[in-house]
Amino acid sequence: MAAIEIKDLRKRYGRNEVVRGLSLRVEEGSVYGLVGPNGSGKTTTLSCALGLMRPTSGTVRILGEEPHRLHRLGGRLAVVFDTAIAAPQLTVRQNLRYLMRLNRPREWRDEDELIDLVGLTELAGSCARALSLGQRKRLAIAGALLGRPELLVLDEPLSGLDTLGVRQCLGLFRRLADDGVTLLLSSHRLHEMQEIVTHAGVLLGGELCVDGPIDEVLGRAREHYRVTAEPADLAREVAERTDGVQVLPSEARGGLRLQLPGDAAPRLSRALIEAGCDLSALEREEESLQTVFEGLVDEHMAQKAKP
Amino acid sequence: MRGSILVARSELYRDLRSRSSWVLMALIGLVPVARVLVWRLAEAPERLRRAKAGVSQSAEELAGAGWAPLVESWRFGLVLGGLALLIHFARGLASDRDTGIARLAVTRSVSRSGLVLGRALLAPLYVLLLVGVTGLAARITVGISYGFGDLVIDGYTLATAGDVRSELITSILVTLPPLVCLCCFGLLVSTLTRTAAGAVALSAAGFLGYDLFKELLGKQAIYVFANHVPSIFDESAMSEMVQVALGYSDAGLPDLVLNSAAILPWPEAALALGIACLIIGRKRL
Numbered sequence: 001m002a003a004i005e006i007k008d009l010r011k012r013y014g015r016n017e018v019v020r021g022l023s024l025r026v027e028e029g030s031v032y033g034l035v036g037p038n039g040s041g042k043t044t045t046l047s048c049a050l051g052l053m054r055p056t057s058g059t060v061r062i063l064g065e066e067p068h069r070l071h072r073l074g075g076r077l078a079v080v081f082d083t084a085i086a087a088p089q090l091t092v093r094q095n096l097r098y099l100m101r102l103n104r105p106r107e108w109r110d111e112d113e114l115i116d117l118v119g120l121t122e123l124a125g126s127c128a129r130a131l132s133l134g135q136r137k138r139l140a141i142a143g144a145l146l147g148r149p150e151l152l153v154l155d156e157p158l159s160g161l162d163t164l165g166v167r168q169c170l171g172l173f174r175r176l177a178d179d180g181v182t183l184l185l186s187s188h189r190l191h192e193m194q195e196i197v198t199h200a201g202v203l204l205g206g207e208l209c210v211d212g213p214i215d216e217v218l219g220r221a222r223e224h225y226r227v228t229a230e231p232a233d234l235a236r237e238v239a240e241r242t243d244g245v246q247v248l249p250s251e252a253r254g255g256l257r258l259q260l261p262g263d264a265a266p267r268l269s270r271a272l273i274e275a276g277c278d279l280s281a282l283e284r285e286e287e288s289l290q291t292v293f294e295g296l297v298d299e300h301m302a303q304k305a306k307p
Numbered sequence: 308m309r310g311s312i313l314v315a316r317s318e319l320y321r322d323l324r325s326r327s328s329w330v331l332m333a334l335i336g337l338v339p340v341a342r343v344l345v346w347r348l349a350e351a352p353e354r355l356r357r358a359k360a361g362v363s364q365s366a367e368e369l370a371g372a373g374w375a376p377l378v379e380s381w382r383f384g385l386v387l388g389g390l391a392l393l394i395h396f397a398r399g400l401a402s403d404r405d406t407g408i409a410r411l412a413v414t415r416s417v418s419r420s421g422l423v424l425g426r427a428l429l430a431p432l433y434v435l436l437l438v439g440v441t442g443l444a445a446r447i448t449v450g451i452s453y454g455f456g457d458l459v460i461d462g463y464t465l466a467t468a469g470d471v472r473s474e475l476i477t478s479i480l481v482t483l484p485p486l487v488c489l490c491c492f493g494l495l496v497s498t499l500t501r502t503a504a505g506a507v508a509l510s511a512a513g514f515l516g517y518d519l520f521k522e523l524l525g526k527q528a529i530y531v532f533a534n535h536v537p538s539i540f541d542e543s544a545m546s547e548m549v550q551v552a553l554g555y556s557d558a559g560l561p562d563l564v565l566n567s568a569a570i571l572p573w574p575e576a577a578l579a580l581g582i583a584c585l586i587i588g589r590k591r592l
Contacts, residue, residue: 047591050410050414051413051414052410052413052414052591052592053591053592054589068418068419069418070413070414070415071310071412071413071414071415071416071417071418071421073415074416075415075416077414077415078414078415079410079411079414079415081407081410081411087321087325087408088406089321089325089326089327090321090324090325094324097320098317098320098321098324099317099411101313101316101317101320102313102314102317102411102412102415102416102417103313103415103416143411147415153414
């Protein structure tokens with residue numbers, strides 16, 4: 001059964017369509033990672049799905065409820081927004097008590113257990129205003145877990161966290177997933193996301209380019225190579241002339257970034273040497289959510305660049 | 308309705324545990340105290356003049372001299388307290404939209420209209436608290452220096468203490484509905500603006516602006532709730548009561564004023580809340 005089901009969601013601001021017919025299904029018990037660059041429509045999609053914004057068209061069901069009736073779920077859904085903190089003037093413990101009064105879940109988790117779970121025990125009596133961004137995030141997560149939700153939606157849950165905080169949160173998410181909580185995470189932290197997601201979707205330009213189990217998504221990774229050769233201009237020229245080789249726009253770590261079928265690598269290296277290039281590296285990138293994402297972004301940008 | 312109660316309960320918890328709420332309440336309590344002190348200072352030249360002339364107030368006059376400073380200081384506390392309430396209600400919801408609490412609430416337990424109505428449930432409570440705090444502060448401060456006997460001016464008894472007390476209670480009672488409506492107006496403003504700062508500015512500007520230009524409405528102004536809220540250019544029942552306590556008027560409060568103040572604010576508050584619910588229902592949170 002689907003915890004979240006979005007069908008043909010569209011959102012238009014004037015002439016600008018920011019979400020274009022997006023359909024998405026998050027199965028119960030899964031950990032879904034929604035990734036995309038800034039402006040890809042992630043936040044708009046989440047806002048429409050959670051009833052915070054009216055979509056132009058399309059249907060959304062969250063645990064079987066329509067977005068504007070999510071309050072009827074009685075704590076089965078919890079959401080952690082990027083900056084949300086209940087009351088900056090109250091202490092950490094008072095914030096949780098405030099949220100307890102604002103909710104009506106079926107069952108409560110003990111507030112001390114939660115404070116301990118998110119690593120804020122020593123700060124339980126501190127004013128929330130004095131917390132760092134990472135600590136606020138953990139407080140927000142604690143608040144979300146108060147009512148033992150079945151579905152937890154987290155918008156950029158790892159941003160602002162230090163390495164230890166990220167580790168703690170990932171561990172926490174893993175434990176929740178093991179307990180059967182469905183998680184939808186929207187994040188830019190692709191490396192970390194890859195560790196816990198069971199399903200992933202890549203949003204680009206308001207469209208869901210890839211969507212499915214993480215193994216399938218990673219299987220879509222085209223073979224990407226990085227070539228370091230001098231002179232760079234000549235190397236680019238040779239690469240562009242070689243059959244099956246596509247030069248990608250991004251040059252993150254210097255050199256050329258190429259997409260090519262596996263059998264083209266020897267041909268390319270031969271062509272580069274024959275053309276007089278000083279070839280110092282031709283390395284295959286590892287398949288990861290990051291490479292899938294980058295590949296899709298490159299394709300998207302290349303498509304946009306076409307006249 | 309249950310969602311509204313949840314909001315009211317949580318807001319009450321937040322306000323009670325917020326230091327700024329207590330500081331604000333203390334400051335509002337100090338307003339009547341300060342007004343009484345100013346009243347005493349303003350009376351000093353008159354007392355000196357009387358002393359020089361060898362004319363002193365009669366015991367009866369002194370016995371009832373507390374009514375005027377009581378009503379005036381209470382009214383003054385309600386003017387500033389009313390403005391503080393307006394700002395509190397206007398800022399609250401707008402601030403929760405800024406910080407994301409509104410989003411948390413609507414995705415968990417409360418409908419969008421519940422966000423508005425829950426806060427509105429607190430309005431009568433906060434108004435009673437305001438009236439109580441300012442009234443108590445005024446009563447205690449005035450009671451130190453003045454008496455609350457029959458109202459006697461130049462040897463004539465204008466009203467017995469019981470009459471003045473009864474008139475004062477009526478004035479306070481008809482001031483409650485406009486103050487509740489003022490809170491609802493604050494909630495309406497909070498749904499109209501994007502930020503908490505905008506809500507504060509718009510609500511204060513709206514209230515003070517109306518006060519400045521209400522004369523343009525002529526006699527129709529009586530049908531607007533804000534006309535009955537104690538304000539700087541005051542036409543409320545409390546303002547009328549000050550005239551009574553000073554002995555400038557013995558006519559009491561006109562029925563039209565009393566009825567307008569007691570009845571009209573309720574449908575106006577309902578209208579403001581209805582519009583606020585409609586707006587929040589369509590607004591991005």
